[in-house]
Amino acid sequence: MKFSFSLGLVPLLMLSLHAGSAVAQDASYPNKPITVLVGYPPGGSTDLTGRAVADQLAKKLGVPVVVENVGGAGGAIAAMRATRAPADGYTLFVGANNEIAINRLITPATVKYSYQDFTPIGLVASQPMVLVASPSTGIKDTNEFLTTVQGKPGRFSYGSSGIGTALHLAGEMVKEQGGLFLTHIPYRGVGPLTTDLLGGTLEYGVFVLSSGLPLIRSGKVVALGVTEKTRSPAAPDIPALAEIPKLKNMDISVWFALMAPPKLPTPVLTRLRAALNEILQTPEFRKTLEAAGSTIAPLDVDMPRFLADETAKYQKVVDFAKIKE
Template identity: 85%
Template structure:
């Protein structure tokens, strides 16, 4: 039987602890914030994450430190983010690979899903681009489709690895075009580029920012970007969807700011407000647009967006039977 004093004090203590938690959340942030990134410095995710961190520090008035925790295709940092304290002091900037795709490819080892984050907001997106080696003589998507259709299994395309967004984009082209091609996975874009330039590989898929220098210099031929519309960063490159046989092509690389699950509402509101302001900042927009990205609109319905994107990837994974 509980002591009468304990019974009397219970509501007082509950009110005290609740008010203490509320005060801590209302004062957020009052110490440095860490932004986890699942790749080494230098890539598109790292560039996006550092740009977000820089602007968050200005908006929130506290230091924001970037920590690159590479490995397992970004899954190590993502997993850390899902298991961090839900206090707003550990955040994660990731792409669709580590947030949504990895789980579909390696469910035995990737034990989290997009539902295990608190989504703060979409930051930016960037299309991929299907390219041809100049040795093929192929100049556009129509010629590509005709050539591959005429020789089923006679051509290969390369990506930066099995289960990457680049791989899924290539498989989506195959599915929608009714094509039979062999996928060649590479360890990054370096060796992929070497084989394209050397003519030992006919086709490849790049993130637009990686492919543009090669396209502009004439080392590879752009056949089309993978998102539904042309990219503002390269409006002269057609969208693959402009070809009637590929009219449903719509896949890109996107970047999002995420937090651990069960983030308190006041902290989530503070972070979402800051991100929406960041998306309108000229300096931030220029940094990402110069790198080939398109800034996301504010207040994207993230639960719906993530569910729809994951369903899209699941369809491609099932079609291509991609598993590691």
């Protein structure tokens, strides 16, 4: 009996030692380099955001923070890798709504994770998209756009950087709310989209604001309105589409969030959230992102609710447009 009792204590003792070790590791976090995954090649808005976050995290946490670009599948490869990484706080993910929420709605057969498979640390920033017209159309504002397109259903097209992107969804939201019949033309990036707009072979397009502003400022395209509910501080002279009564519910943006693998220990999550809140208030960080056309997120956004609300919004647009790849 004594021998059996001793054997029964062994697993309990091992569990206790393991729990004590885990608590100690959590308390000492971080004590080695952190990797931040980004789902796109260097140079884009998600990469810029990820690098700005990584730079400031290194300063706040006192350990090296390295960005690893893992491109492919519209950011889904990096996102999936993040959901499967050890939940120790040493692998993080900076992603946009495309790879966190939208991809799953468009390609459920291949994207095997959802936003619920992350531990959300916090929202970083957002950036509106902007609906533009080719100068060849002669369109100067949103009212003219609505009147013209409604007058000739199916005659006009708009372009985006690809099927199922936030830009595509923004265009479909305009169609839904405006009661418009516009044909969507998917492009492989903003380069060919820009070429066709400037050449007059495409009437309308949707850009991320930071990509569209140089074209707008130079007069190469005409800005009709930004897609967020209110005007952007980066371009206060461009109206919000929602200022038009028919489009009053337009509110969609490209947003960026810092995420971690599921089941992140509470002490590690608390440490990372505190660091992110400090970062969002850092002048250097704010200047970097605002110069790129982004608006810094409010502190302590209720991320589970935010992600659920955003995904429901995207699902409605996907269902309306019957978007599938």
